[in-house]
Amino acid sequence: MSGSLxxxxxxxxxxxxxxxxxxxxxxxxxxxxxxxxMSEFGTTVAELFYDGENLDFESSVFPxxxxxxxxxxxxxxxxxxxxxxxxxxxxxxxxxxVSSECEPNGFCTETRVMSQNYKIISxxxxxxxxxxxxxxxxxxxxxxxxxLRGYSYxxxxxxx
Numbered sequence: 001m002s003g004s005l006x007x008x009x010x011x012x013x014x015x016x017x018x019x020x021x022x023x024x025x026x027x028x029x030x031x032x033x034x035x036x037x038m039s040e041f042g043t044t045v046a047e048l049f050y051d052g053e054n055l056d057f058e059s060s061v062f063p064x065x066x067x068x069x070x071x072x073x074x075x076x077x078x079x080x081x082x083x084x085x086x087x088x089x090x091x092x093x094x095x096x097x098v099s100s101e102c103e104p105n106g107f108c109t110e111t112r113v114m115s116q117n118y119k120i121i122s123x124x125x126x127x128x129x130x131x132x133x134x135x136x137x138x139x140x141x142x143x144x145x146x147x148l149r150g151y152s153y154x155x156x157x158x159x160x
Contacts, residue, residue: 001028001029001030001076001079001080001081002079002080002081002082004028004029004030005026005027005028005029005079005139006026006027006028006029007025007026007157007158008023008024008025008026008157008158009023009024009025009026009155009156009157009158010022010023010024010155010156010157010158011023011024011037011153011154011155012153012154013151013152013153013154014151014152014153015150015151016150016151022037022038022039022040022045023037023038023040023042023158024036024037024038024155025038026155028075028079031051031052032049032050032051032052033048033049033050033072033075034047034048034049034050035047035048035049035071037059037061045059045060045061046058046059046060046061046062047059048068048071048072050068050072055068055069055072057071070149074122074144074146077112077114077122077124077144078112078124078126078142078144082096082098082112085112086098089114093116094114094115094116094121095113095114095115095116096112096113096114097112097113097115098110098111098112098113099111106129106130106132107127107128107129107130108127108128108129108130108137109125109126109127109128110124110125110126110128111123111124111125111126112124112126120147121146121147121148122144122145122146122147122148123144123145123147124142124143124144124145125142125143126139126141126142126143127139127140127141127142128140139157140156140157141154141155141156141157142154142155
């Protein structure tokens with residue numbers, strides 16, 4: 001994975017005609033992907049844990065047919081090293097393109113597009129802001145759109 005994420009995120013998701021807003025605590029790094037989805041009262045309604053070998057998913061709100069492998073794949077597409085993704089996706093006949101744009105004010109955007117035969121399957125837009133003290137670009141939000149399965153979500157860090 002390129003970089004890591006460990007913080008409370010606000011999730012806004014659209015699944016067909018359904019919309020969900022919730023807080024989700026995410027730990028995503030080279031060792032694990034862990035998520036805890038919370039209701040507006042702070043109670044846990046779904047948990048996911050993946051360490052590269054084992055995948056555990058429990059939820060009191062999502063349908064049993066929801067495949068947690070898709071959630072893991074989404075995060076891999078968003079956060080894994082772009083060159084490795086490009087190579088692995090090419091092996092199965094998928095195209096992967098990344099573009100970046102930075103503004104003078106310190107805001108940068110990275111866009112990742114996965115397609116096959118010029119048809120877009122999914123798109124990720126990551127927004128970064130340069131930390132004025134450390135001069136490091138910090139991830140501020142991720143928007144994921146899956147055109148094949150008809151859903152999208154946006155995660156943005158929650159300021160405490």
